[in-house]
Amino acid sequence: MKTTKKDCPCGSGALYKDCCGPLHAGKAAAPTPEALMRSRFSAFARGEVGYLVRTLDPEHEDRALGEAALTLALRETCSRLRFMGLAVLDARERGDEGEVTFRAKVFDKGKDVSFTERSEFRRRGGAWVYVGPLPERS
Numbered sequence: 001m002k003t004t005k006k007d008c009p010c011g012s013g014a015l016y017k018d019c020c021g022p023l024h025a026g027k028a029a030a031p032t033p034e035a036l037m038r039s040r041f042s043a044f045a046r047g048e049v050g051y052l053v054r055t056l057d058p059e060h061e062d063r064a065l066g067e068a069a070l071t072l073a074l075r076e077t078c079s080r081l082r083f084m085g086l087a088v089l090d091a092r093e094r095g096d097e098g099e100v101t102f103r104a105k106v107f108d109k110g111k112d113v114s115f116t117e118r119s120e121f122r123r124r125g126g127a128w129v130y131v132g133p134l135p136e137r138s
């Protein structure tokens with residue numbers, strides 16, 4: 001697949017400014033759990049840490065760190081890892097609950113640490129947030 005710098009890191013094929021850019025800038029809200037998932041991936045890729053904090057469930061366990069420590073931890077993750085590609089394998093939503101299964105291509109100092117996750121999302125006050133990973137489907 002041919003990519004240019006203008007392509008959104010979420011792999012949609014759209015330009016960043018027409019895709020995840022407006023979400024990161026707070027000019028638009030993700031309409032679906034999949035859009036939120038994609039925008040969080042591209043936020044990791046671009047180091048948009050504020051967006052990652054904003055779209056994390058208020059009840060997520062990492063909130064216990066406090067916003068400053070959480071921001072620092074995310075910044076560290078963004079600078080250490082290279083977020084190379086995303087494939088959404090499955091996405092569903094029902095009412096204010098959603099889940100997305102994805103494969104993220106990630107490298108840690110040249111080492112392949114890619115992973116597949118089934119993530120849970122929830123709509124709170126009209127906006128989707130990331131709740132956390134769900135157990136593998138049996």
Ligand SMILES: [Zn+2]
Nearest residue numbers: 008010019020
């Ligand atoms: Zn995007």
